[in-house]
Amino acid sequence: MMEEGNEENTEEFYKKAMVYWSEIPPTIDGMLGGFGHISQIDIHGSRQFLRLIFQLKEPPGKSSVVDCGAGIGRITKHLLSHIFDNIDLNQAFVDQAKDYLGPAVYKKIGTLYNVGLQDFTPENDKYDVIWCQWVLGHLTDADFVKFLERCRSGLKKNGIIVLKENIASSKEVEVDKKDSSVTRPFHLYMELFQRTNLRCIRKIKQNNFPKGLYTVYMFALRPKDIL
Ligand SMILES: C[S@@+](CC[C@H](N)C(=O)[O-])C[C@H]1O[C@@H](n2cnc3c(N)ncnc32)[C@H](O)[C@@H]1O
Numbered sequence: 001m002m003e004e005g006n007e008e009n010t011e012e013f014y015k016k017a018m019v020y021w022s023e024i025p026p027t028i029d030g031m032l033g034g035f036g037h038i039s040q041i042d043i044h045g046s047r048q049f050l051r052l053i054f055q056l057k058e059p060p061g062k063s064s065v066v067d068c069g070a071g072i073g074r075i076t077k078h079l080l081s082h083i084f085d086n087i088d089l090n091q092a093f094v095d096q097a098k099d100y101l102g103p104a105v106y107k108k109i110g111t112l113y114n115v116g117l118q119d120f121t122p123e124n125d126k127y128d129v130i131w132c133q134w135v136l137g138h139l140t141d142a143d144f145v146k147f148l149e150r151c152r153s154g155l156k157k158n159g160i161i162v163l164k165e166n167i168a169s170s171k172e173v174e175v176d177k178k179d180s181s182v183t184r185p186f187h188l189y190m191e192l193f194q195r196t197n198l199r200c201i202r203k204i205k206q207n208n209f210p211k212g213l214y215t216v217y218m219f220a221l222r223p224k225d226i227l
Helices: 007-022 036-054 074-078 094-106 141-154 186-194
Strands: 064-068 086-090 109-113 127-133 155-167 174-176 181-183 198-205 215-223
Touching (some): 036 074, 036 127, 036 155, 036 198, 036 215, 127 141, 141 155, 141 186, 186 198
Parallel strands (some): 064 127
Antiparallel strands (some): 155 215, 174 181, 198 215
């Protein structure tokens, strides 16, 4: 991982990812690096995780969600649009998302934020759920922490941030120079959460992915002061 404060490297890290994603076909397979066939299992696991979240004593509302690093809107279409009334998209493949989502889902889309998460500031008190999946490896550790803190301010009462990410197979960060991302080990997630004013209230491993893929965890984070 790059050293914090090394701005030139950081800029390069983000630029390379942008170039990488600009050349990827806007399909499920493109979004999932050739593993489009796991999408249904993924969505099923996420739905179960959300069910758990809605069973909390003080569950989030179902009016407003943002899909961060949305791509063509795979999660929006198959999961979020079935639950939430209004969906904002961050860093979507805008034209393709419109076609892919279809008119019924597209009606629920509010704002499209075409900006990297390192520069994305959710409006205060806007979201019941902030969904970040398979995108946070594109942020440096420092930006990851700052982004989560901004998300905290973007949550409505009882709001939740969900992260769903690959976990490194060893205790070390794995760097992918091709798409300019990192895969973090589990302990690093815990350490980074500690640097925020958020508490991880649920963490669950995704089941039933084919062997050979990274372990994937879902984390639910909530502001410390409301617990
Ligand atoms: C692996 S795809 C996942 C897409 C979607 N979350 C899903 O699970 O179907 C990664 C997405 O992150 C986006 N992305 C890459 N770097 C980003 C950044 N710095 N901020 C926001 N999105 C980013 C890419 O454009 C791409 O759509």
